Amino acid sequence: MITKTETLNPHKWVEAYADYMYTYANARINDEEQAKDLVQETFLAALEKVNSFEGKSSERTWLTAILRNKIIDIYRKKSSRLLNADVEKAEDEQADFFDPEDGHWMPERAPREFGIDNHDLVVSKEFNSILQKCMQKLPALWMSVFTMKHMDDQTTDIICAELKLTAANFWVIIHRTKLNLRACLQKNWI
Structure with a gap:
């Protein structure tokens, strides 16, 4: 059986996923600096939630889901100011x-x-x-x-x-x- 610590490798997240996540975020919010910030916030949030990772998805999918939620928060903030x-x-x-x-x-x-x-x-x-x-x-x-x-x-x-x-x-x-x-x-x- 694979444990949580064997499936997640936070030390390699930046190298493995940062470019993909940046491109994903920037395509959705169209703001390079904010996209960079969102990727960093995603990594921090993921580190805080490492113990809640259930292993039902890949690292990339899990990190992307966290990023997607952060993007939706940006959408909410922007739309509430509209x-x-x-x-x-x-x-x-x-x-x-x-x-x-x-x-x-x-x-x-x-x-x-x-x-x-x-x-x-x-x-x-x-x-x-x-x-x-x-x-x-x-x-x-x-x-x-x-x-x-x-x-x-x-x-x-x-x-x-x-x-x-x-x-x-x-x-x-x-x-x-x-x-x-x-x-x-x-x-x-x-």
Whole structure:
């Protein structure tokens, strides 16, 4: 039987997992310094919880779960600071996308083809860079919801519970986020 001390090796965590965890955190919060801090906080929290490790997952999975919880805490803090005025302003800016009579796209706002069939790595890096810049322009709550849904593949129920949202609020936020990202990508990518 393998004991907890044989499965965890804190002395090798930084070497084995720091780069992966930094990339994971930075992709979700888009702040290099905060990502570094979160990785350090994760290692400290893991050291405090070594005795609670049950060995049901790998070290990396366990550390990533701790990091994910820390990222969700960041999302909560950012979303709690989000003012209703910011949401209302963003909603007003999006009001001209649809015809109020029939709910269809306004002709000048209708989606256009991105033309990203090419799998060129340079093009992908450029696209990802522009996508990250567009995501930075989103209100904090919107970015959190989008990241949890489309990067972390979290269910709607989990996202709503973690960020204290109703299902209706979630769907409105995700819809408006996609509209904003689409508009930003069309402006900066096409």
